[in-house]
Amino acid sequence: MLYHDYPGQVCSIASSLELVGERWSLLIIRDIFRGRRRFDQIQSSLGVARNVLTARLTRLVEEDVLEKRPYQTNPERYEYFLTQKGLDLWPILMAYLGWGDKYCEPEKGKPRLIVHKGCGGEIDDRRICQKCGKPLEVREAESIPGPAEPHPEEVLQAARA
Amino acid sequence: MLYHDYPGQVCSIASSLELVGERWSLLIIRDIFRGRRRFDQIQSSLGVARNVLTARLTRLVEEDVLEKRPYQTNPERYEYFLTQKGLDLWPILMAYLGWGDKYCEPEKGKPRLIVHKGCGGEIDDRRICQKCGKPLEVREAESIPGPAEPHPEEVLQAARA
DNA sequence: GGTAGTGAGTTTCTTCAAGAAACCCTTTGT
DNA sequence: ACAAAGGGTTTCTTGAAGAAACTCACTACC
Structure with a gap:
């Protein structure tokens, strides 16, 4: 199972925790609130393992909490921004x-x-x-x-x- | 390492997450807010593994978020209550x-x-x-x-x- | 008096996620 | 031509979570 889940719980608290309750998720979001937008900035500020950061960012983008925008091509590089859902x-x-x-x-x-x-x-x-x-x-x-x-x-x- | 920790983070958000950011912690606390106070009530309501519940309750009591009070002796049985820190x-x-x-x-x-x-x-x-x-x-x-x-x-x- | 049930754990074993480190690929700078 | 930066991916190891069984001290039931 890739994500935390809390089976059988019909509760907005539990549902929220399924999306942002994993280890590091909220700290990543806090970092982005403070204006860190790039992979290496976040990685070195938190000390989170790189593969874990990749997994969290991917999931948060899928869940529409973050949005990634390219800031250069060749190679494609992205910055991560909060969506309205993320700002909330x-x-x-x-x-x-x-x-x-x-x-x-x-x-x-x-x-x-x-x-x-x-x-x-x-x-x-x-x-x-x-x-x-x-x-x-x-x-x-x-x-x-x-x-x-x-x-x-x-x-x-x-x-x- | 028994607990989550976020080394190098001087931040009240990170510190809070070290205390209550582990998997299940907040849901256990929510359950107690709703009046579930005994081990088996919480266990069956959440479906958390019993050993994990033991570990979380022990830690939350140590950290003064919960308080356990005996409600019978022989065998000693406890109920878990929120302290002021927990209520907060x-x-x-x-x-x-x-x-x-x-x-x-x-x-x-x-x-x-x-x-x-x-x-x-x-x-x-x-x-x-x-x-x-x-x-x-x-x-x-x-x-x-x-x-x-x-x-x-x-x-x-x-x-x- | 033997059996079943309850409450709150503890132990053991298996599975899954996190951490660390090395590797990859493309571009820019020297 | 070589190194460094940026943003990853891969692999391997460790640590935490889950499931199930076991314990122990009662209590209640037949």
């Missing part, structure tokens, strides 16, 4: 982010902040701007480094270790 | 539910509805009551069967097939 996963990522910020090493501060573009207010896990109170859509948000964001050298060191 | 996963479940309702067989209608206790209004993926407009907490919500909820006989048939 934003609430799930925000929910994980909120929970992780609260429970995974909160003493270190948040690794990243999600803010309202222009306004600059921080966005909570209901996707509401804490400054202006507006309920926001994906395109009104941007991700910026937070207090616990590691410096590039630290990332390189961790990668070598 | 509700936004993640609601986000998956919203996405699944929208994209996984929406023509069939929703398998379950999450409604505002007392008020009866449906709750959206921002956890806001669609009827009275109030932002809700977990304890103000309840899960009821929706139009696509299968009848008990159908569930039994599916289990036999």
Whole structure:
């Protein structure tokens, strides 16, 4: 069986997990949200095995969560973009982010902040701007480094270790 | 390695997925949200292998997402409850539910509805009551069967097939 | 008093997915 | 001509998931 499946479960949570609940899927999607669009960018940022990344990208394209667009020919090379279905996963990522910020090493501060573009207010896990109170859509948000964001050298060191 | 881990990722999404991103974890938690508290209830509802269920429950208790309380001695038997940390996963479940309702067989209608206790209004993926407009907490919500909820006989048939 | 059933696991064995590393192919740069 | 970059594919090894059987301490039934 190629995919996770949860036989006998009639439940939108289970169905969602069949599509994006496999190992790495959501992190790949998060990477694409942050603007990484090419195979090697994603591979080196996550450290996922290349064959697994190929399998995940192929599946996510099939399921219409991602779309691949050629950016050159000879050889054909593609970039991966989120479809509307993929963009709509934003609430799930925000929910994980909120929970992780609260429970995974909160003493270190948040690794990243999600803010309202222009306004600059921080966005909570209901996707509401804490400054202006507006309920926001994906395109009104941007991700910026937070207090616990590691410096590039630290990332390189961790990668070598 | 017993757990998923995502080495080198300093990110609240990745950290959350290390705790609850393994196969079955979130569905086990969903089951407990719906009031299933005992090993065999969860096992037969999900069809997860028993050894895997043991491993997940043990881990979730260790990580303080679940708490086990004895309900009889000789032999000792436990029920599993959500801690506050576990209850705080509700936004993640609601986000998956919203996405699944929208994209996984929406023509069939929703398998379950999450409604505002007392008020009866449906709750959206921002956890806001669609009827009275109030932002809700977990304890103000309840899960009821929706139009696509299968009848008990159908569930039994599916289990036999 | 023997037998069956239940609840919650544990053990064993098999299968499938993930990880690591090497290889491939085409183009660009030197 | 040779190396490097980009985006994979192949192969092999390890680790996790699934299925089924076994355990143990009761309880309830005939």
